[in-house]
Amino acid sequence: MKTFQVVGIGNAMVDVLSHCDDGFLDANGVGKGIMQLIDMDRAVELYGRIGPAQEISGGSAANTIAGIAHLGGRTAYVGKVCDDQLGAIFAHDLRAQGAVYETPMAAKGGAQETGRCIVLVTPDGERSMNTYLGWSEFLTADDIDEAQVAASEWIYLEGYRFDGPDSHRAFAKAISAAKGAGGRVSVTLSDPFCVERHRDAFRRMIREDVDLLFANRAELLSMYQAEDFGAALKAAAAEVAIVACTESEKGAHVLAEGQHWHVPAIPTKIVDATGAGDLFAGAFLWGITNGHGYEAAGRMGCIAASEVISHIGARAEADLKALFKRHGAI
Numbered sequence: 194m195k196t197f198q199v200v201g202i203g204n205a206m207v208d209v210l211s212h213c214d215d216g217f218l219d220a221n222g223v224g225k226g227i228m229q230l231i232d233m234d235r236a237v238e239l240y241g242r243i244g245p246a247q248e249i250s251g252g253s254a255a256n257t258i259a260g261i262a263h264l265g266g267r268t269a270y271v272g273k274v275c276d277d278q279l280g281a282i283f284a285h286d287l288r289a290q291g292a293v294y295e296t297p298m299a300a301k302g303g304a305q306e307t308g309r310c311i312v313l314v315t316p317d318g319e320r321s322m323n324t325y326l327g328w329s330e331f332l333t334a335d336d337i338d339e340a341q342v343a344a345s346e347w348i349y350l351e352g353y354r355f356d357g358p359d360s361h362r363a364f365a366k367a368i369s370a371a372k373g374a375g376g377r378v379s380v381t382l383s384d385p386f387c388v389e390r391h392r393d394a395f396r397r398m399i400r401e402d403v404d405l406l407f408a409n410r411a412e413l414l415s416m417y418q419a420e421d422f423g424a425a426l427k428a429a430a431a432e433v434a435i436v437a438c439t440e441s442e443k444g445a446h447v448l449a450e451g452q453h454w455h456v457p458a459i460p461t462k463i464v465d466a467t468g469a470g471d472l473f474a475g476a477f478l479w480g481i482t483n484g485h486g487y488e489a490a491g492r493m494g495c496i497a498a499s500e501v502i503s504h505i506g507a508r509a510e511a512d513l514k515a516l517f518k519r520h521g522a523i
Contacts, residue, residue: 195376196344197293198267198482202337202367203254203351204329205272205296206308207279208467210505211243213313218321223313228322228384230356231311236325239311248279249506250286251310252329253383254351256468256507260475260497262291263509266482269293269341271367273332276300279307280328290508296336299328318463318502326356333359334366342367343374346482347405349474352383352412355391368402379405381474382412389415405435407474413438426453437477437491439470439498447491456491459499459520468507472497476513485523492522 218225221242231239240246250259258270270287274280276298287294299305308327312320332354342348348371354360368378380395380403382388388395395416399406406429410422419425422440429436430448439445444458476497480490496516497509504510517523 195346196267197269197341198345199258199261199347199349199478200269200271200342200345201254201258201349201351202271202332202354202363204252204308204326204353205255205274205283206252206310206324206329207283208249208251208310208312208507209240209246210249210312210314210465210467211246213244213315215315218313218315223321223323225315225321226319227386228324228353231323231325233306233325233327236309236311236323239323243311243313247505248282249508250283251468251507252283253353253381253471254349255283255287256471257349257381257475257478258292259287259290259508260472260513261479264476264479264513265291266479269295269345271296271332271336271338273328273336274298275305275307275328277307279309283307295338295341299331305331312467314465314467314505318466320465320467330357331359332357332363334362337363337366337370339366339370342370343376345371345376347377347379347478349478350378350380352381352387352395355387355394361394364398372402377404378402379407379474379478381407381470382416385411385415388412392416400432403433405437406433407437407470407477409439409470410441435487437474437494439473439494445473445491445495447487449487454488454491456488456495458495461499461503463502465505466502468501469498471507472501472509489522492520493517496520496522
C-alpha cells in the first residue's frame with residue numbers, strides 16, 4: 194500500500210463568492226459561465242464592485258483533493274500560496290480536511306499575493322469566475338517533491354495549471370516520478386478556453402502519459418474539435434484507458450475497457466455550480482482507489498457533484514459516504 198492514493202497538483206486559490214444578476218455581469222464585462230484570467234488591479238476593482246461575499250478555500254484540484262480527504266482517502270496537494278492572510282486560510286482549510294499540504298509558502302511583500310477567484314453566482318446557479326492567479330501561477334518544477342509523488346497510486350493534474358510559465362516542466366517532473374514508481378496519471382481539462390490555449394500540449398500529454406481523463410461536454414468537444422459529442426467521447430477513449438465526462442443535468446459518461454456507461458445525474462436545486470466537476474473527480478478517484486468499479490465510481494461522482502451544487506462553496510458539507518449508501522452506490 195502506498196502512502197497516498199492521490200496527489201493533486203494545481204492552482205492554490207481562495208474563492209470569493211458573491212451573488213449577482215446577469216446585468217451586473219454585462220455592466221462589468223464578465224463573461225458568463227467561464228473562467229477569465231485577470232490581473233491584480235482588475236481583482237481589486239471587481240472586488241470593490243461586488244456585493245456581500247464569502248471567502249472560501251478553493252482551487253480546482255484542491256477541491257478534488259479536499260473531497261477525497263473528506264471521504265477518508267489518503268491525499269496530498271501541491272500548489273503555491275503566499276505567506277499572507279489568504280494563504281493561511283487556504284493551508285488551514287485543506288489540512289483541516291485531512292490532506293497533506295507541504296508546498297513552501299512564498300514570502301510576502303513581493304509583487305504577488307495568494308491567488309483568488311472572484312466567483313459571481315447568478316440566480317440560475319451558473320458561476321462566472323474571474324481569476325487572479327497570484328503566486329499559484331509561479332509553481333515550478335522545484336516545488337514538486339518527487340518522493341511524495343512516487344508514494345502515490347495516482348496523480349491528479351489540473352488543466353488550469355497549464356497557464357503557468359513553468360507548469361509544463363512541473364507536470365513533466367511529476368509524471369516522470371509517478372510513472373517511474375508504477376503510479377498512474379489523471380488530468381482534468383478544466384475549461385474549454387484553457388483547452389484552446391494549450392490544445393497541442395494537452396493532446397501530446399494525453400496520448401503519451403494520461404491514464405484517466407476528466408472533462409465536461411464542452412471541454413471534450415473543444416479538445417477534439419468535434420461537433421458530435423459521441424464522436425468526441427470515442428476519440429478520447431481511443432487515446433486514454435479511462436474517460437470520465439460530465440454532461441450537466443444529463444449525468445456523466447464513463448468509458449473504460451471497451452465499455453460505455455451512462456450514469457444519470459442526481460436531481461437537486463442548484464444554488465452554486467462551483468466545484469461540481471471537482472467533486473465529481475474526487476469521488477470518482479476515491480471510488481476506483483477503494484476497489485469500486487468504474488460505473489459505481491461514476492455514480493459516486495454524480496452524487497458528490499449534486500451535493501456540492503446544492504450550497505455555496507466548492508467543498509462538501511454533507512456526509513458523502515452516507516449519500517453514496519442512500520443512493521445505492523456502495
